[in-house]
Amino acid sequence: MKNMIIRAATDADLNQLKQFEQGVIEAERPFDQCLKPDPIQYYDLEQLISAEQCYLVVAELQNNDRSGKLIASGYARIEQAKPYVSYNFYSYLGFMYVDPEFRGHGVNQQLIKHLADWSSEQGVTMMHLDVFADNLPAIRAYQKAGFSASLLEMRCDITKM
Incomplete structure (x- = not known):
């Protein structure tokens, strides 16, 4: 998208990031009946902004009529890999x-x-993410970016067995 920059999120972005978080929750609620009723939050946004092993970014429009409008977010967080995989x-x-x-x-x-470029600069060669199995638009978007499914998490409410 033209006239868009991606930059590190700052504390000044917190109000908009909280709105984005509610957008994520609203989009995912149909896929997870275990979510508590609103209001809930998924993320410690202040920690994501300040943590050394995290990189929280926002996409910001830079054109005349919408200068400074935040339109997207995402983060990469460096994690220790399982001991049995070929990367650390x-x-x-x-x-x-x-x-x-x-x-x-x-x-x-x-x-x-x-986020992949930042990860690479940190010496990381693999990226992981979670997506609901029924969220087909998101799955297609991640596949387009090069991701492939590797494991499906399953759960069971034993009170309904």
């Missing part, structure tokens, strides 16, 4: 959100590329 660390991607008005314009792809 990976970047876990989360808080991937694009304002509905700007979806379908490659914003998510640019966020992922930016």
Whole structure:
């Protein structure tokens, strides 16, 4: 998308990031009946902004009529890999959100590329993320970015067995 920059999030972005977080929760609620009723929060945004092993970014429009408008977010967090895989660390991607008005314009792809570049600079060669199995639009977007499914988490409410 033209006239868009991706930059590190700051404390000044917190109000908009909290709105994005609610957008993520609203989008995921149909896929997870175990979520508590609103209000809930997924992320410690202040910690994601300040933690050394995390890189929280925002996409910001820089054109005349919408200068400074935040339209997307995402983070990469360096994690220790399982001892049985061939790499020691990976970047876990989360808080991937694009304002509905700007979806379908490659914003998510640019966020992922930016986070991949940062991860590579940290010496990391693998990225992981979680996506609900029924969230087909998100799965397609991540596949387009080069991700492939590797494990399906399953759960069972034993009170309904």
